[in-house]
Amino acid sequence: MITCSVPSCSNPVTGGNLCGACLGRLDADLAAVADLVAELDTTIIRQARTGQRVGARPTEEPLPFNTSASEIRDDLRNVLSTWVRDLWEIYGPRRQVPTGEVAADGTPVVAAELDSLDLADELPDMAAWLRRHPSWIAPHQAAGELVDEILDAIGRARRAIDLPPELVYCGPCPVCGTDLYARPDRGTVVCRGCEERHEVTERREVLLDLARDQLATAAEIARALPGLLGRELSANTVRTWAPTGRLAKRAPDAQGRPRYRVGDVIDLALS
Ligand SMILES: [Zn+2]
Numbered sequence: 255m256i257t258c259s260v261p262s263c264s265n266p267v268t269g270g271n272l273c274g275a276c277l278g279r280l281d282a283d284l285a286a287v288a289d290l291v292a293e294l295d296t297t298i299i300r301q302a303r304t305g306q307r308v309g310a311r312p313t314e315e316p317l318p319f320n321t322s323a324s325e326i327r328d329d330l331r332n333v334l335s336t337w338v339r340d341l342w343e344i345y346g347p348r349r350q351v352p353t354g355e356v357a358a359d360g361t362p363v364v365a366a367e368l369d370s371l372d373l374a375d376e377l378p379d380m381a382a383w384l385r386r387h388p389s390w391i392a393p394h395q396a397a398g399e400l401v402d403e404i405l406d407a408i409g410r411a412r413r414a415i416d417l418p419p420e421l422v423y424c425g426p427c428p429v430c431g432t433d434l435y436a437r438p439d440r441g442t443v444v445c446r447g448c449e450e451r452h453e454v455t456e457r458r459e460v461l462l463d464l465a466r467d468q469l470a471t472a473a474e475i476a477r478a479l480p481g482l483l484g485r486e487l488s489a490n491t492v493r494t495w496a497p498t499g500r501l502a503k504r505a506p507d508a509q510g511r512p513r514y515r516v517g518d519v520i521d522l523a524l525s
């Protein structure tokens with residue numbers, strides 16, 4: 255009996271290198287990615303406790319962007335795009351393209367060239383694409399690894415968003431550092447760590463100040479700022495400010511997307 259190649263699974267395979275249960279689990283988890291990513295986005299500003307610290311800050315005040323949630327999002331993107339590319343390179347259609355060279359016997363030399371993959375660089379699109387190709391995934395030599403890595407990355411995204419979404423993140427308690435989460439209908443919040451009571455607006459202003467010197471992409475800012483400013487702001491609006499000279503582009507992120515200083519965007523949004 256050949257068993258499923260997913261490390262934690264010992265079911266018999268039903269086709270290729272996977273069992274039906276693992277293929278089913280993969281499909282169900284991929285189907286949840288679109289909703290998961292939307293919730294992950296709203297979490298990104300919420301729990302900033304584990305993120306990078308800026309050295310110049312006097313205390314251990316964390317940054318208002320939720321670095322761990324955005325890392326988990328980037329990680330999920332990496333895992334999905336790696337396997338999409340891998341599957342496409344193995345199974346994608348190839349065309350015979352003349353190289354322009356001529357062989358010794360006079361025939362033109364042709365090379366098999368992989369078609370380019372027409373797929374948006376968005377997590378829900380990648381997840382949907384993977385769901386359409388179970389017949390490529392099951393026989394893949396590393397199918398077990400593929401399932402294991404994707405389920406793991408989606409599982410981590412699930413755990414990162416298990417906060418009650420209705421609570422408003424107010425930054426760390428200035429007394430003891432515990433993260434403060436206020437009920438949206440309350441003007442004050444009581445710290446769970448030291449039981450000190452704080453004004454919500456005051457804590458939110460501190461949080462907004464901390465955000466000012468951060469660099470972030472238009473999409474990240476659009477996700478984070480409504481929660482901080484209390485008004486809607488689209489990524490597109492942020493992008494349209496740049497060519498008019500009202501907003502300076504800063505150093506791009508690892509993917510080459512332009513970033514902006516959050517404080518500049520706040521000033522424009524409030525002007
Ligand atoms: Zn299995």
Ligand SMILES: [Zn+2]
Binds near residue numbers: 428429445446449
């Ligand atoms: Zn406290």
